[in-house]
Structures are given as C-alpha cells and as structure tokens.
Amino acid sequence: MKFRLKGMIKLSREVPEAEEDLERFFKEAEEDILRRGVPGGQEEEASHVKSWKLEGDRIIIEMESGRRVRAHEGLLRLKKSLGQLLGPGYRAGVRGMSVEDYTLEMDAPGVSEIPGLGELPFVEEAVVADGKIRVKFSPLGESELRRHVVDRVVKHALNLVESSAGEAEGTETKDLTVKVTKATPGEVVARSREMEFLFHGEPTEEAVRLGWVKKFPGRGQWFYGPQITALHRVLEDILIEGIVKPLGFVECLFPKLIPLDVMNRMRYLEGLPEGMYYCCAPRRDPETFERFKNELVINREVPMELLKKGIKDPGYVIAPAQCEPFYQFLSHEVVSAEDLPIKFFDRSGWTYRWEAGGAKGLDRVHEFQRIELVWLGTPGQTEEIRDRTVELSHELADELELEWYTEVGDDPFYLEGRRVEERGIEFPDVPKYEMRLSLPGRDKGVAVVSANVHGTHFIEGFSIREARNRKIWTGCTGIGLSRWIYGFLAQKGFDTERWPEAVRKRMERVEVPRILTWPRVE
Numbered sequence: 065m066k067f068r069l070k071g072m073i074k075l076s077r078e079v080p081e082a083e084e085d086l087e088r089f090f091k092e093a094e095e096d097i098l099r100r101g102v103p104g105g106q107e108e109e110a111s112h113v114k115s116w117k118l119e120g121d122r123i124i125i126e127m128e129s130g131r132r133v134r135a136h137e138g139l140l141r142l143k144k145s146l147g148q149l150l151g152p153g154y155r156a157g158v159r160g161m162s163v164e165d166y167t168l169e170m171d172a173p174g175v176s177e178i179p180g181l182g183e184l185p186f187v188e189e190a191v192v193a194d195g196k197i198r199v200k201f202s203p204l205g206e207s208e209l210r211r212h213v214v215d216r217v218v219k220h221a222l223n224l225v226e227s228s229a230g231e232a233e234g235t236e237t238k239d240l241t242v243k244v245t246k247a248t249p250g251e252v253v254a255r256s257r258e259m260e261f262l263f264h265g266e267p268t269e270e271a272v273r274l275g276w277v278k279k280f281p282g283r284g285q286w287f288y289g290p291q292i293t294a295l296h297r298v299l300e301d302i303l304i305e306g307i308v309k310p311l312g313f314v315e316c317l318f319p320k321l322i323p324l325d326v327m328n329r330m331r332y333l334e335g336l337p338e339g340m341y342y343c344c345a346p347r348r349d350p351e352t353f354e355r356f357k358n359e360l361v362i363n364r365e366v367p368m369e370l371l372k373k374g375i376k377d378p379g380y381v382i383a384p385a386q387c388e389p390f391y392q393f394l395s396h397e398v399v400s401a402e403d404l405p406i407k408f409f410d411r412s413g414w415t416y417r418w419e420a421g422g423a424k425g426l427d428r429v430h431e432f433q434r435i436e437l438v439w440l441g442t443p444g445q446t447e448e449i450r451d452r453t454v455e456l457s458h459e460l461a462d463e464l465e466l467e468w469y470t471e472v473g474d475d476p477f478y479l480e481g482r483r484v485e486e487r488g489i490e491f492p493d494v495p496k497y498e499m500r501l502s503l504p505g506r507d508k509g510v511a512v513v514s515a516n517v518h519g520t521h522f523i524e525g526f527s528i529r530e531a532r533n534r535k536i537w538t539g540c541t542g543i544g545l546s547r548w549i550y551g552f553l554a555q556k557g558f559d560t561e562r563w564p565e566a567v568r569k570r571m572e573r574v575e576v577p578r579i580l581t582w583p584r585v586e
Contacts, residue, residue, distance in 0.1 A: 066128065069135035070165040073123040073146065076157040082150060083118060089149055090116055097141050102132045111138025134218075136163065136209050163209065166201040168218065170225075178224045186213050197225065246493035249474035253497070254458060259467040261504045263557030267550055268425035270558055275576070275583030277426065284423035284430030290574045292549065296433070298570045299548050300411065303435060306460040307543065308409050311452060313437055318389040318410040321380045326392050329525045330478065332385070341416045341430075342378035349374050382416040385477050386436040387540040394440060395526040401534045405441030405449060411545075425550075427510050432546035439539050440528070443519075446537040447492060450515045453541040454497050457513045465564040466555055467502040469509065476516050489524060490535070492517040501551030510551045515541040 090113045098111040109130030116125040123146075129135040143158050150156040172178070173195045181199070182190040186208065189200040199221060201214065208214075247253075263270075271277045276292040279285075288296065321343060327333050332340075346353070352374040359367040383389075390408060399406070414431050422428055439449050454470060461468045473496025496516045500509030517539040522528070530536045556563050560571060 065131045065168070065170040067130075067135040068165075068167045068169075069127045069139065069163055071125050071127070071139055071161060071163040073125060073139075073143065073161045074159040075121045075123065075150065076159055077155075078118075078121045079150060079154045079156045080118060082154050082156070085149060085153065086116070086118070086123070089146070093142060093145070097145055098133055098138045100133075100141075106130075106132055109133075111135050111141075113138075134214070136166065136204070136214050139163070140206075140209055161206045161209070163201070163204040166204060166214070168197075168199040168201070168221075170197050170221075171195060172197045172225050175225060178221075181221060181224050184217055184220060186217055197221070244479070244491040245472065245495060247472045249472050251472045252469050253472060254454075255469040256458070256462060256467050259465055259502075259555065261467075261555050262559070262562050263554065264504050265557075266425070267553040268427070271426065271553065273583065274558060276558070278582065282430070284419055284428070286426065286429065286431075290576050294571060294574045295552070295567075296545065296549055298567055299552065300433075300435070300545055301570065302464070302566065303460065303543055303545065303548065304411070306463070307453060307456045308435065308437060310456065311407065311437075311449065313407045313409040313439075316408045316410055317412045318383070318386065318436070320383040320386075320413050320415075322383050322388045323380055324378065326388055327381055329395075330385075330388060330391065330522065331525065332388075332478070335477075335479065336384075338420070339418050340381040340384045341418055343380040343382060344375040344378050345380075346375050384415065384417045386410060386415045386434055386542065387438045390438040390540075391522045391526045391528075391538065394528045396528075398529045398531055399440065399536065400531045401442055401536070404536065405439050405445045407437070407439040407449070409435060409437045411435045427547060427550045429546065432544065434545055435543040437541040437543070440536060441539075443490075443492075443535055443537045446517050446539045450497070450517050450539045450541060454499060454513065454515045457499050457515075457543070461499075461501070463564075463566050464552070465566075466552065468499060468512075469502065470497055470499040470513075472496070473498040473514065473516075476518075477514070478516070478518055478521050489521050490519040490537070491521070492519050492537070495519075501548070501555065503551065503554045510547050510554070512544050512547045512551055513541060514544070515539075 094113065098113075099107065102110045109132035111127055111129040111133045114126040114128055116123055118124075125139070125142075127135040127138055129138060133141070139161060143161060147158045150158065172192060175192060175195075175197075177192055178190070178197065181187065181192075181197070184190075186202050186204065187199055188202045189198075191198045199217070201217070204214070268277075271292060272279070274291075276289050278287040278289065280287050324333070327340075352370060356367055356370040356374060359370060389410075394406075411434075415434050416431055419428055419430055423430055437453060439446065441449065458468065458470070472494055476496040479495060495518070496514060498511050498515070499513035500511050502509045517537060519537050520535075522538045523536055528536065528538075552567075560568065563571070
C-alpha cells in the first residue's frame, strides 16, 4: 500500500528568513515526528517528506508513505510542531493546510473490477488494472483530514477488494458476524422434545378467514381484532411473569421516534440503512401547504411534489430495534461496577422495519409488537443475564407445550450488514442466540427470542464509562410477542378449547361486534 500526497501549509505571513530552520525541521521530522509509533524495521512504511519549498506565505510539500503513519497523518503531525518553530522565532503562525493531489495504490491480485469504489465520497477516480488499484482522492481540507475520511475510505476500499476477490474465487466474503463469533452461526445448541401439533394449516389464512385479523392498506400491516388481541395480552402477561419479572427488570417507556444521530452512533446506518422507516418534519412554509390543500381539494389526489417541497430532510427513524433509547439514556454517563447491573424493559409500542419484498403473512411484517429487555453490566453479568433470558424462554415454551429450538444467531442486529470494525471493540464469543418455535410443515421455525451481548460496541459508541475504567458491556433480548402469537397459532390452532391450560385458564370471553360484510364467508 502506497500513499502519495501533494499538499499546502498556509502561514500567516511570508518567512523567507526561516528557510534554513525549515530545512533542519523537515530533516529532523524524518527521524522523530514521523517515526513515532512505528515498529522497528518498518521505517519504510512511515511518512517521508519527498520535497518542500516556500512559495510566498505557503509551504508546498510532497509526502509518501506506506501503511504506517499514512501521508495525511504525517502532514497533520507536522502542523503543530511547525507552529512551535515559527511562532516564537519568526512571529508567524500556521493558518491551515489542504491536500490538492492525493493517491493511494494497493495490490488487488485476481480482481478486475470493484463495483462502487469510484462512487465513494471523496474519491475522484478509481482504476483497477494489472492486479493493482489506484485511487485518486478529491481535494481535501484540514477538516476532512482530521475527520479521518481518508482512513474510512481506505477501510471501505479494502472491504470492497475482499468482497470482489471472494466473488472472483467463487467464495463468499465473511461478514463481521462470522469473523467475531467463536461458534458456528446457525448451529443448534438446544432443542425441546417433540410436541403434538393441533393445526396444520396456514395461520395467516385461517386468522383472516375467521376474522381475527384484517389486512391494512400499508405494506406489512394488519388490523388485529378482539380475539387475537386477547391472546396477545395473555401471552404478554405470561412472558413478563415468566421471563422479565424473575430477572428483576424495571419497566420504562422508550421513545419510538429516534434521531438519525442516535442511529448513526449505533452504527445501524452502516449495516441496514434500507431496513428502516425514515421520518420528516414539515417546514415552516404556510404558502406551500396552502397550495397543497388547494390542489388536494380540486384534484382529489395527494400532490406529492408539493408535499416533498413542504417537508424537511429525514431527521428520524421509527424505532427498528426498540433498544436504541437505552444507550442514549446512558450516553456520557458514569456508572460504578458495584451498582451494576442496570436492567430496563419496554413494551410500550410498535417496532417498525422495512422488509421490502420479504413481508408476508403475520410472521414477516413491517409493524410488530415486542418486549425489549436491555441491560448494562460487567462482562460476566451481561452474558449471564443473556443466557438466563434464553433459559427462561425455554422453560416457558415447555410450559406452553410448544416445540422449539435455539441456535447461534447469524445476524446480530448491531453487526448485520457490516463487514469491518475499526474501533478495537470487544465482542463476546457468541454475540447472539436465537430461539425459534417450530412451524408444522416447514424446515425453519419462526424466531421469537433474539438474545444479544454487544461487548463494548455501544459502550464506545455512546461514551458510557465506569468510574474506575473497569470493563462494562451491554446486552439486550428482544421477545417477539407478535411472533410468539404466530408460532402458538401455527402449533395449537384456533380452537381455544384445545389450547394448553396455561393459556386457556387466562382467556376471557371476547365479545366481537357483528359486521354484516366481514369476515367474508366463501
């Protein structure tokens, strides 16, 4: 990997009298400032000043480097020391810096093209030829250099190279989940005994036929009628009594409208930006909305272009994970290990995910109910709590006479869709366990419990600190109430008299209003 840079350092005034001192400064920098942190024997990989010259109140400089103290990092290192040289001796200051010409060249054997590389931000041109990649960056200011945009482009480029090489060899590139998980994703780690299935139809079709649910116009949405809602409340109570309360979780009300900044700090936008609903606030533009209302009244169609004009850029998402507010609540706070763990749960509303073409029936929806358990603790506490949520879920499913199995998760929500992690995050050996209820006639069951340990992922992302810098981790378990209902109906059917005693004894008689045209009887 080779970086070549041509940049400019702006001074507060011309200093021709400083040329000899500058010559000495750049020569000494080769052995000091630009070598700091470079392991012995790798000096050639560090930054080198290839040339420099004074032009009025500017220093024009050319630098090269390998992967150690990359050229742009070296340029930033020079600025502070230059100020210390020129300030006291010449009453001149360093006003800023920029990079006009910056290229990266690296090996990419077996790769003939890398889709998307040339479209990355700050990339002006990307060429793949003769087993090498040459990336030319757009002109960069000091702000971009300090924000490490070059390093992130390089990291992403390496990821694209790895993906393209894997495709060329006919192999899949490992995503981050596979890289950090010590067990095999998809491996079944626990299984119930076989249970009797009392129903062998399709639960969604039967629920529609009986009038328990009705399709809502929005994609992946349903109107849940009195009967299925009664079952919902019974199972919710059973799950809270059997899992949440025994573990000492305290109920909170979590916001469901999540600012984009929070999602960005979670790194969720890097993994599945296409899997969320984005929300826009209206502008203060009475004239546009007056026109909107007038056109709507006359045309009887929503004037979409006027609506777009009247709303701001997306600033929020509707909660896709439900645990997001917990990390923001703890952001920049200091805790003591002696006071841990902190355990909250939320059951206050819907969770929303955009499933695109994957939405189907009652088991794969855009809008669903969950009970979310979130906690902060020491690494040992965090894994113990996660494992207990899984164990209690097994016991509860047995009590409900449901057939289940649990496997090592292959898609922890905080890693899903991501291939690289550059922050030195601590990950657990098994980031996620996923419990599924078996579905009659299907190979794969419906996921009802997602039990995750995040290591220091959110600790770092939200700057949560322990008073004596002891290790702390976070974890969360999502109990998919909507999917518990689906799995229950798939196995036990709709005849309430045949349901397990644990459910039947809690069910109350539901009065369903009579509607002449619904449900439609074929």
